[in-house]
Amino acid sequence: MNENSAFTDPYDSLAALFRALSHPARLAILEVLREGEACVCHIETLLGLRQAYVSQQLMLLRQSRLVSMRRQGWNVFYYISDPRVFEVLDQARAMLPAPLPPLPRTPASQCTCPKCRIAPQMQ
Known part of the structure; x- marks a missing residue:
């Protein structure tokens, strides 16, 4: 064990949390999920990202x-x-010095999940 590991080891999990939060797409996904659960196709449609990329994040x-x-x-x-x-x-x-713009809240018209198919009928 080197002399720095006694200091850094307790911070490994905290650093891992900040690494997970350090990507713009992951932050946007978390903001989508702030509104409640969502499927990949819904997140993909709202954010304009590819399905494989959303799944990876x-x-x-x-x-x-x-x-x-x-x-x-x-x-x-x-x-x-x-x-x-x-x-x-x-x-x-x-x-931050200025507020972030809000995420789009438009209906996920291309999303075919049960949640999105039901949503337009409820409006």
Whole structure:
């Protein structure tokens, strides 16, 4: 054990959390999930990102235990594992010199998941 490991080891998990939060696409995905659970196709449609890219970012968020998933038939829905992550994001956002623009909230017209098929009927 080197002399620095006694200091750095306790901070490894904290650094891993910040690494998970250090990507713009992952931050945008977390903001989508702030509104509630969503499937990959819904996130993909809202953010204008490719399905494979969204899935890759969700995998990293799952590995860091920031999001969890549930299956419903063929669909996989993702949700926030620990809502305290929003406290971290809100504090970081408060440190910015200007507010971030809001994410699009338009209906996911191309999304065919059960949640999106039901949503237009409810309006």
